[in-house]
Amino acid sequence: MSLSIFFYLSLAAWRLASLVANEDGPWMIFKRFRSRAEQWCKKYKFCRELGLYELVTCEWCNSIWIGVGLTVLYLWVSEAILYIALPLALSTVAIIIKYVVQLLQSAQQILDNSNKSRE
Secondary structure, three states: OOHHHHHHHHHHHHHHHHHHHHOOOHHHHHHHHHHHHHHHHHHOHHHHHHOHHHHHHOHHHHHHHHHHHHHHHHHHHHHHHHHHHHHHHHHHHHHHHHHHHHHHHHHHHHHHHHHHHHO
């Protein structure tokens, strides 16, 4: 596996983990998935004991299994997995850019306020 493919798959794994754990998703698919997982774990004792609901709602937890899935897909379809991973990786980069811009804007506001208070 080349470093670039590893990087794309890593970004894709983070995006999928975040989608599953935190976001509603298109047509509320991830929200409904979390809701059904919660209902299932309330109904079945083994689910509660194994903490399977937390597996769905925790990015740190589900990213391991998503990474396993992406690895299996890579071994199965090789570089064709980039057709799946690249849009997710690009989405991750867009999110990172958004946070960097927000951080820079906040820093600029703090700097402006600091300059105004000196005057």
